[in-house]
Amino acid sequence: MELNSLLAQIVERKASDLHLVAGVPPIFRIDGALTPAAPPLTEDDVSALLASALPEDKLAAAREGHGFSATLRFEDQTFHCQVFRDRGRLAAAVRLLPKRIPTLEEMHLPGIFEKLTHLRRGLVLVVGPTGSGKTTTLFSMLNHINLTRSERIYTLEYPLNYVLPSKLSLVTQRVVGEDVKRWEGGLRSLKDADPDVVFLSELRSPEVVRLAAEMAEAGVLVFSQMTADTAGDAVESLIQLFDGPREAAQRLVARTVQAVMAQRLLVRADRAGRVAANEILILNPRVRQMISDGQAAPNLLELAMSASHMAGMKTMDEALVDLYAGAVISRETAEAHLKDKTRLLG
Numbered sequence: 007m008e009l010n011s012l013l014a015q016i017v018e019r020k021a022s023d024l025h026l027v028a029g030v031p032p033i034f035r036i037d038g039a040l041t042p043a044a045p046p047l048t049e050d051d052v053s054a055l056l057a058s059a060l061p062e063d064k065l066a067a068a069r070e071g072h073g074f075s076a077t078l079r080f081e082d083q084t085f086h087c088q089v090f091r092d093r094g095r096l097a098a099a100v101r102l103l104p105k106r107i108p109t110l111e112e113m114h115l116p117g118i119f120e121k122l123t124h125l126r127r128g129l130v131l132v133v134g135p136t137g138s139g140k141t142t143t144l145f146s147m148l149n150h151i152n153l154t155r156s157e158r159i160y161t162l163e164y165p166l167n168y169v170l171p172s173k174l175s176l177v178t179q180r181v182v183g184e185d186v187k188r189w190e191g192g193l194r195s196l197k198d199a200d201p202d203v204v205f206l207s208e209l210r211s212p213e214v215v216r217l218a219a220e221m222a223e224a225g226v227l228v229f230s231q232m233t234a235d236t237a238g239d240a241v242e243s244l245i246q247l248f249d250g251p252r253e254a255a256q257r258l259v260a261r262t263v264q265a266v267m268a269q270r271l272l273v274r275a276d277r278a279g280r281v282a283a284n285e286i287l288i289l290n291p292r293v294r295q296m297i298s299d300g301q302a303a304p305n306l307l308e309l310a311m312s313a314s315h316m317a318g319m320k321t322m323d324e325a326l327v328d329l330y331a332g333a334v335i336s337r338e339t340a341e342a343h344l345k346d347k348t349r350l351l352g
Contacts, residue, residue: 007051008058013080015043016102024100027092028052037279038137038271049095056089056096065089068096075165075183086165107149107168108142114334115143118286118318119267123150126202128264129222131244133234139271139282140231141167141207147229148205151175158200162192163207175203193217206230212249219248222262236322237266237287237311238304241297253300260298263289268322270343272329275336283329283343285322287311323349 012032016024021034021041028049031042047055056065064074073090084103089096110120122130130147132140145168151157157175164182171177178199186192189206190213196204201221209215209230222228234240241259248255268285287293293310296302311319320328327349330340341347 009055026098028095107145127225129228129262131266133232133240134269138269157202159203160201161205203227215247219262237268238307240266260294283325286320
């Protein structure tokens, strides 16, 4: 068997990912669930599959513990492949890169997401657990800008998740480890490249956070993502990422961040795929003052969101109840994710 045959199955099964691990069958992720396909793979099977599509010198290095990523192409599809070692044996995870970026409307995102694409400066964050669709949401916002106005858009990412062809905007995508060596150097180089909009696939160090905040404050619209359960948790994590006194970090976050949206992907009630539930925190004057004054604990920001529906804000519990009321998700799904389960009484 060659790897290309499994790549074809990813497309046929409408899977997002494929996992190759010795001792178990090839496993596809379909609508968020891991789905095995028979028969189990041996160590030699995994090696042969990878050798059919990847350079032997790279695989030899991976056997020594030097994992690597590669872009694979089969027919008209593009895949990201991560190769690593599992208990001394080769293993891999392969992700299908979507050919088309869904629109904000197709993702059924609240209207505030489209409004945020009209901003001209500041930092916009989408946060959530791994696999919650953060990158897809952000690329939908980026592509909305790309399709509707003339801007200079740069991305700095690892790995490459979507191909964003230039439309009305001029787009350059740079992959860390391929086009630039390090995040910090790549971001510094963007500061002098006449950017209007920048996407960072992660905020991974105090230096990257500082550079992103400087760009946002200087008139660049910066999009990024973080792993956090709630918008309030993300604000706290961002403050902690800054070097220096906490008070200075609070003031910088209050000045530069425009919005934080926490996202979860939930199974639809009709089982036709998944839908995003979004908590939305907009940094209006009241919220900025709370953060600047050190009064922005997650529970306090949640209260601020509950009291600011007219500004487009919404807590995660409110988003879940809305989806349940609209019959988009089941009662069981809503109850599994609600913090305050009494919201469903009656």
